[in-house]
Amino acid sequence: MRDDQTFLYLNAADIAAIDLDPNEAREAVLEAFRAHHEKRIIAKPKLTLEIGPGHSFQTLCSAWEESGFAANKWLGMAPASPSSELPGIHAVIALNDFASGRLVGLLDGNVITAVRTAAMSAAAAQYLALPTSRTLGxxxxxxxxRxxxxxxxxxxxxxxxxxxxSRTRRSAEALVQEAQESGWNGTVSDDAETAIRNSDVIVTTVPMSSGLAPFLDPAWLAPGSFLSAVDIARSWQPHDLRRLEILVTDDHAQQHESPPISPELGRIGSFDADLAELASQAKPGRADNEQRAMFIFRGVGLADLAVAARVFAAAEAKSIGQRLIR
Structure with a gap:
């Protein structure tokens, strides 16, 4: 059968088996953001259908001639109870050949999203975190x-x-145990304030749920700390965010097209820089060891494309995945 009549399907297990190196994922994301700054990538702000609190459907698309691909991620989000084993996000990524438009790959989007989100946080940390950081909150x-x-x-x-x-101590204990098995020292904090005050790098991943109220105070951040708000800062009290010395987002246009985080944050120019400006060195990162830096990001399609392209190439090289007929 002609190859143009098939596409490669990669499920979650396939992508996990590829085990993309975190350094490679971070560099892929940074390369994409540099290209975005130089207008070599076409990427639109995500389109969102809001259904209710924590319940929405989104599409993120981008095209990058140099990579040879265009990609579209389609995902649905719905609130999940703390006791549920099911994920709150369900995503799939379609990968198309840039030149011909032909569908070449269909990838599970949950694992790709997790990899690219962590890679984006790490990319921001490369410019905003102190190299001497020792503790991760x-x-x-x-x-x-994870x-x-x-x-x-x-x-x-x-x-x-x-x-x-964590809201459920059991999940925090399980995470710490896994980390200890990988060589980390780890402790479970009884309250969020203690974890934040005693950490050099903080990552917040609080899921949206009905009735969730911001419960984290930016004043808890220690001098020199770096925070990645993967949860779009929904867990943070918004009124004091602009008092932090450095606020960075992933993409000014994406942030501007999204619901504002606070009256001070949302419009073009309300963030000190975006990731494309940091990656291309158009804007400086950290200037001294006392600045508190926060990365608040929505997620843009070019990051999904960058990671999906690397995973797809690795899958073809290792003959991983299943060929399906269109």
């Missing part, structure tokens, strides 16, 4: 936290201790 202990442990260790090899806090 995790507020939220699900899938995203991928962030590896990604942050890769970019900040001095990290050696984890402080974990």
């Amino acid at each position: 995790l507020i939220g202990c699900g899938l995203q936290a 991928f962030h442990i590896a990604a942050m260790k890769a970019v900040l090899p001095g990290l050696s201790e984890i402080r974990a806090y």
Whole structure:
């Protein structure tokens, strides 16, 4: 059968088996953001259909001639109870040949999303975290936290201790145990404030749920700390965010097209830089050891494309996945 009549399907197990190196994922994301700054990538802000709190459907698309691909991620999000074993996000990525438009790959989007999100946090940390960072604080202990442990260790090899806090202590204990098996020192914090005050790098991954109220205070961040708000800062009290010395987002246009985080944050120019400006060195990162830096990001399709392209290439090289007929 002619190859143009088939496409490669990669399920979650296939992508996990590829085990993309965190350093490679981070560099792929940075390369894409540099290309975006130089207008070599076409990427649109995500389109969102809001159904209710924590319940939406989204599409993220981008095209990058140099990579040879265009990609579209389609995902659905719905609130999940803390006791549920099911993920709250269900995503798939379609990968098309840039020149012909032909569908060449269909990839499970959940694992790709986890890898690219952690890679984006690590990319920001490369410019905003202190190289001497030793302690990683995790507020939220699900899938995203697990991928962030590896990604942050890769970019900040001095990290050696984890402080974990979760609404359910059981999930924090499980995460710490896994980290200890990988050589980390780890403790479960009884409250979020303790974890944040005693951490050099913080990652918050609090899922959206009905009635969720911001419960984290930016004043808890220690001088010199770096925070990646994977949860779009929904867990953070918004009124004091602009008092932090550095606020960075992934893409100014994406942030501008999304619901504002606070009255001070949302419009073009309300963030000090975006990731494309950091990656291309158009804007400086950290200027001294006392600045508190926060990365608040929505997620853009070009990051999904960058990681999906690397995973697809690795799958073809290793003959992983299943060929399906269109």
